[in-house]
């Protein structure tokens with residue numbers, strides 16, 4: 001009975017629940033009806049009454065595998081076309097590979113730790129360990145323990161929390177620094193070769209932290225063999241360009257950006273009075289895009305504004321959605337509200353913000369990468385403490 005209901009749910013279409021974003025409503029009111037499905041996918045925010053196709057966790061495993069295969073093939077194809085088109089193909093390929101790695105991290109590895117990708121416990125563990133080994137993510141068993149603590153409202157944003165460790169210890173984003181200095185530190189992290197070398201070494205050591213166990217030794221041996229074979233058959237350059245480059249520097253840049261979209265520091269009184277609502281106060285919905293031009297604009301200003309808006313939507317925001325806002329990363333608030341739910345692949349069905357604008361720099365939802373990260377840095381800058389006690 002349960003199994004048949006589960007299978008049925010894979011092909012079920014439902015209506016999006018009401019409530020939600022005035023920005024998305026404004027986009028829907030001023031853009032063609034035929035574009036709404038695409039804009040819903042692009043923004044990660046649906047419109048009231050829109051048809052929603054129900055998904056299960058394995059859907060994202062298939063998407064990530066397909067993206068990874070296409071990304072590697074496209075970037076390889078770029079080497080065989082000696083023109084600008086070849087360079088464009090290579091860039092497109094490594095971006096798609098990076099998107100796949102992000103989806104493996106957010107939609108597969110992370111949800112395997114919650115045991116919600118498959119119904120089988122062992123399938124979640126096996127896949128989680130495999131993704132950890134292939135993507136240089138932390139050892140799955142260690143990560144699972146640590147991530148469950150991240151979901152405790154008593155641990156979130158303390159010095160034991162994974163978000164705090166990354167933001168403060170790895171990126172050097174400390175409370176009390178001006179927002180400008182925090183932005184400089186983010187940009188230094190993104191563009192600094194030293195940062196990326198330190199980061200990849202830390203990732204490798206976390207992946208193989210169990211070298212004394214059989215699994216850790218198998219991971220290290222498998223990667224050593226792959227690198228050696230690629231070198232011996234003369235394809236190490238392609239291997240490095242099409243797999244190691246996205247797996248290291250570009251993936252790490254997206255990890256920085258995505259992490260800064262996940263949380264912010266709540267107002268100090270909320271920090272002091274930790275309650276079960278604390279996770280809600282430290283998260284919000286993040287959507288790709290911006291509000292459309294004002295309807296009061298006329299003539300050339302109206303045309304110019306719309307051209308700029310569509311250009312930004314189809315470049316900056318599209319890139320943000322594909323490589324940073326992967327899987328259900330747009331609704332980290334929803335994930336913290338129901339961390340063990342198997343319904344996470346349907347994050348776009350539940351569109352309404354979980355809490356209202358609290359007249360604080362970070363509202364219940366933010367739109368666009370810059371506004372989201374800026375809000376996170378503002379909250380760190382004005383907070384008195386991070387880690388918070």
Ligand SMILES: [Zn+2]
Nearest residue numbers: 150262263332
């Ligand atoms: Zn979180």
Ligand SMILES: [Zn+2]
Nearest residue numbers: 110114147339
């Ligand atoms: Zn989680």
